Amino acid sequence: MASPLSAKRIIASLIIGWVVLVCAQALILYDLKFPISIVLGDSLLSITMLLLASLLVLNITRYYLPTSYQYIGIIASSSVLSLLWLLISNTCLKILFEEQTAYLGFLHNSLVIRYAFAFLVLTIVTIASILWYNWLERKKEFKRKADVEALSREAELFKLRQQLQPHFLFNSLNSINALIGLDPQLARKMVQQLSDFLRGTLKKEESQMVTLEEEIGYLNLYLEIEKVRFGNRLQTKIDISEGCKPALLPTLLLQPIVENAIKFGLYDTTGQTLITIDCRSEGNELIISVKNPFDPETSMPKKGTGFGLSSIKRRLYLLFARNDLLSTAAHDTIFETTVKIPQQV
Amino acid sequence: MSKVIIIDDEFLARSMVKEYLKKHPQLEVVAECGDGFEGLKAIQEHQPDLIFLDIQMPKISGFEMLELVENPPAVIFATAFDEYAIKAFEAHAIDYLLKPFDQERFDKAVSKFLASNLPVAAEHTKELLNDAQLPGSNNRIVVKNGSKIKIIPVQEVLYLEAADDFVKIFTKEGYYLKNKTMSFFESFLPADMFVRSHRSFIVNIQEITRIDPYEKDGHVAILKNGAKINVSRNGYGKLKGVLGL
Numbered sequence: 001m002a003s004p005l006s007a008k009r010i011i012a013s014l015i016i017g018w019v020v021l022v023c024a025q026a027l028i029l030y031d032l033k034f035p036i037s038i039v040l041g042d043s044l045l046s047i048t049m050l051l052l053a054s055l056l057v058l059n060i061t062r063y064y065l066p067t068s069y070q071y072i073g074i075i076a077s078s079s080v081l082s083l084l085w086l087l088i089s090n091t092c093l094k095i096l097f098e099e100q101t102a103y104l105g106f107l108h109n110s111l112v113i114r115y116a117f118a119f120l121v122l123t124i125v126t127i128a129s130i131l132w133y134n135w136l137e138r139k140k141e142f143k144r145k146a147d148v149e150a151l152s153r154e155a156e157l158f159k160l161r162q163q164l165q166p167h168f169l170f171n172s173l174n175s176i177n178a179l180i181g182l183d184p185q186l187a188r189k190m191v192q193q194l195s196d197f198l199r200g201t202l203k204k205e206e207s208q209m210v211t212l213e214e215e216i217g218y219l220n221l222y223l224e225i226e227k228v229r230f231g232n233r234l235q236t237k238i239d240i241s242e243g244c245k246p247a248l249l250p251t252l253l254l255q256p257i258v259e260n261a262i263k264f265g266l267y268d269t270t271g272q273t274l275i276t277i278d279c280r281s282e283g284n285e286l287i288i289s290v291k292n293p294f295d296p297e298t299s300m301p302k303k304g305t306g307f308g309l310s311s312i313k314r315r316l317y318l319l320f321a322r323n324d325l326l327s328t329a330a331h332d333t334i335f336e337t338t339v340k341i342p343q344q345v
Numbered sequence: 346m347s348k349v350i351i352i353d354d355e356f357l358a359r360s361m362v363k364e365y366l367k368k369h370p371q372l373e374v375v376a377e378c379g380d381g382f383e384g385l386k387a388i389q390e391h392q393p394d395l396i397f398l399d400i401q402m403p404k405i406s407g408f409e410m411l412e413l414v415e416n417p418p419a420v421i422f423a424t425a426f427d428e429y430a431i432k433a434f435e436a437h438a439i440d441y442l443l444k445p446f447d448q449e450r451f452d453k454a455v456s457k458f459l460a461s462n463l464p465v466a467a468e469h470t471k472e473l474l475n476d477a478q479l480p481g482s483n484n485r486i487v488v489k490n491g492s493k494i495k496i497i498p499v500q501e502v503l504y505l506e507a508a509d510d511f512v513k514i515f516t517k518e519g520y521y522l523k524n525k526t527m528s529f530f531e532s533f534l535p536a537d538m539f540v541r542s543h544r545s546f547i548v549n550i551q552e553i554t555r556i557d558p559y560e561k562d563g564h565v566a567i568l569k570n571g572a573k574i575n576v577s578r579n580g581y582g583k584l585k586g587v588l589g590l
Contacts, residue, residue: 177361177445182360267402269404
């Protein structure tokens with residue numbers, strides 16, 4: 001239940017407490033001019049018994065942890081235990097030092113003080129152990145919650161990434177189906193590209209970071225497939241400024257943004273569509289902007305994000321805890337989606 | 346001999362259908378179109394018996410195009426839309442083909458068409474457009490203005506008024522007619538923007554400047570452009586709810 005470290009710590013503090021209390025009691029008895037046998041015998045016996053009582057308390061609280069702090073319960077258990085301790089230690093001492101009448105008188109007179117002392121120690125031990133085990137429980141609970149959160153975050157990221165896929169997949173398969181009759185060579189090439197693309201989506205972890213160069217390579221696979229589907233209606237231009245290539249970004253982030261731009265661009269115009277992708281560094285951030293044409297008369301990009309981008313925004317939030325990384329702007333007939341990726345220094 | 350038009354924005358998807366059609370010499374492809382505008386023109390020109398129609402296409406969707414055809418022919422949808430979305434109109438289309446599909450599946454759809462009674466099939470298409478909750482965008486309305494096609498974003502619609510078999514869609518520039526029912530628009534338009542204030546009126550709540558009492562237990566909504574919209578008792582309740590009065 002408890003980790004080895006915490007168990008060790010408990011034992012260490014008990015031993016220290018035992019040594020301190022044995023010394024204290026021995027000093028008092030020595031001060032009262034009792035012979036050395038009584039000094040050692042009394043202090044060792046009483047405090048060791050007290051140590052045993054403390055271990056009992058620890059074991060009880062370990063397996064039975066009060067859900068709320070019941071003061072009455074703590075006081076009651078401590079007083080019963082103290083009484084028990086007093087009874088046993090008193091009896092033992094009486095038997096041990098039968099002939100020492102002066103000492104027996106002292107023992108009798110100090111019963112109340114001994115009881116009060118034991119009660120105090122046991123109450124402190126009880127409270128400390130309750131606090132200790134409660135803290136452990138809480139730590140465990142906290143870790144469990146964090147695990148659950150991480151798990152659901154991962155699942156959500158996975159779902160967000162999967163959202164844009166099926167339509168693309170089925171249309172690509174349809175194109176391949178057509179190509180098998182028209183141009184088997186190209187059909188084979190497209191099967192290869194589609195497989196590479198899908199393999200990429202399968203093996204990657206949601207929170208994994210890849211270099212811009214890798215991500216662009218992956219994006220090109222996707223664009224090649226789309227170009228087969230849409231023929232010369234789809235044109236793309238990718239600009240990467242010097243030094244950006246090793247910058248890191250979450251894997252598979254660009255493809256859905258570009259997919260969105262293509263959908264938006266191709267379905268909003270009947271002619272050719274040019275999609276441009278610009279990558280540059282600014283300060284500590286990698287900035288990627290994707291532009292597509294649109295018709296301001298017929299489609300009103302909603303405020304904030306265009307359609308389909310909210311899931312990307314959510315993903316960026318889950319990864320970076322920031323809401324300002326994705327922005328969109330419409331200039332005249334060009335719609336621009338900009339994504340900023342903070343770089344670790 | 347039946348006339349067929351293929352409407353799909355992807356060249357390869359069209360050639361696929363053409364290739365499969367080689368087995369059916371009784372069907373003649375009279376036109377191939379890459380978007381809804383071309384499709385509409387071709388349908389008017391050729392009056393086909395059957396169209397193969399994709400749904401997601403540039404500018405206007407397959408549905409929006411169909412809505413603008415006066416006497417729609419029989420339709421076989423060929424789309425990559427998922428099955429769930431397409432189930433909605435299963436009853437009304439001749440058939441639907443989920444991309445990718447093979448010759449066998451295609452032949453089945455064609456024989457369904459050949460077995461069906463043409464006028465009935467065309468009637469089905471009309472029902473499809475009227476009843477089914479079609480997948481697609483509810484943020485715009487596509488209308489025909491003479492020979493031109495106009496796409497009206499819903500936020501530019503001021504109000505709608507029933508006019509016999511048509512609905513008048515009022516915008517700043519004037520009104521457009523569309524052959525639809527009020528209840529279609531009531532369920533089609535976003536409920537947080539449009540309220541059916543009266544049997545014959547649906548109003549864009551952002552256009553309302555005030556609501557005055559009118560005759561006994563009726564009201565009238567005054568719009569920013571001065572238009573007066575009838576508000577029934579029931580409609581007044583709905584308006585109060587949406588406007589948070």
